[in-house]
Amino acid sequence: MRRAFNGQPLLWLLSPAALLLAWALAANSGAFPVQLLVPPQAVYHSFTELLVSGELREHLVASLSRLGLGFGIGAVAGMAFGTAMALSRNVEAFCGPLFHCVRQIPSIALIPMFILFFGVDDVFKVLIVTKAAFFPVALAACEGVRAIPRAYFEVASLYRLPLRSLLTEVALPAAAPTLLTGLRIGLSRAWMVLVATELLAGDIGLGQLIEMSRQMLRIDLVMVGVLLIGLIGFCLEGGFHLLEKRLLRWKPL
């Protein structure tokens, strides 16, 4: 590929800046009602207002703690289940078909069912997030463990490695690339589903901020929420990419 443009970081900023400019011009031109197309400075103003009043922090803490709890439970359970399924033929024979059936059901479709079961409180949201994180992680763990070459274990047994170092120094690094991809997918799905559940039901959280502002026709607040959701998704994914690179830096390219 041509590398002529590599040294021009300004070009990277061009399209977002152009969009921002177009937005500002369109909003200030008066062609659209201000209630519908809010100018960027108004959105920024509402953002600082929310930030100063501390309301934004409450929403953020609520959303992120739900995400952390649900994703944590789902990821740990998924890794355990996936590893068990990869190692034991019995576990796969007994649980595999059910696992692959339930995997086909989108998390979003389960929302009405979970609401009837668990109400609209935090339990329901955390459980949906857990479900969304569990399946991709379990699948990745299963595939990652299964793909470890048998030769590695043979070498390990030649060296008489104890079980602990067999797990931490041979099995885990070999399965890590697949596992990390699964975790990243699980995290982004969990975030998407969490926002969906908060939009549908609840009292606090970023999704709820958007939904309440929509009902009050405060598009500026809706946009603050949407931008923040995007930003958090971007940071989660970007952070995970960095983590992957750092953890897998031993890998030959």
Place this chain on the structure above:
Amino acid sequence: MSTFKKCCAGLRGLASPLLLVAAWEAASRQDASHAYAFASLASIGAGLRELSGSGELWLSALASLQRTCLGLLYGASLGTLLGAGMALSPLAARLVGPLFHSLRQVPILGLIPLLALWFGSGEGTKVLIVALAAFYPMALNAVEGFSQVDPRYREVGRLFGLGPWQHCWHVLLPSALPSLFNGLLHALAFAWVSSVGCELFLSTGVGLGNMMMNAEAGARMDIIVIGVLCIGLLGYAMNLLFSRLSQRLLRWRPLRR
């Protein structure tokens, strides 16, 4: 012996789903509060007869499927175009890439309130949401496909003196096709989920999501279960259909394995 063993292995797979169904049924027979949350198998069957008898199930499923296909058509074709553009022209990638990658991060379902305020909550908005959901994975895979064209093929194309359109049709498209199909498979999954998802949020119109939300308001667990099963089965069937189709269409390709 081996067939007997295989039979046994297949039966073992049935054990856990049957156990789950049995536990569900047992829970539904406990008392009234359990029967409210766990609809018994008999009531699910009755609900299925009721829904299919009145035609509501078919109408809802058809509406959801139709929207998925329409959104997929728009989203996938635009995504292919953008992806091809970004892969073939470094300038376009530098110009549009950052915007594309930052907009991609916003969960589609989070955009629903905003889009509903701008464009109303009618069918058009829903198709737009589905198209957006299909657009991003398609564009990503198109970039991958078109940028991985073997340089030797390009050289052969140049040697034959192919024009730009011929070059696209005979050289670039066939090498990008596997990635495009892969993208289409992803786009289909996203389109289906977001089609059902936007029905959950926008209560006007018909669809499996609307059916389930109405059932939730009336605490009809049997209908919700039917809805969940339908969504899962239809999603699985579409996925299977598309992957079979892509295998068939790509059968000319020598496999590397």
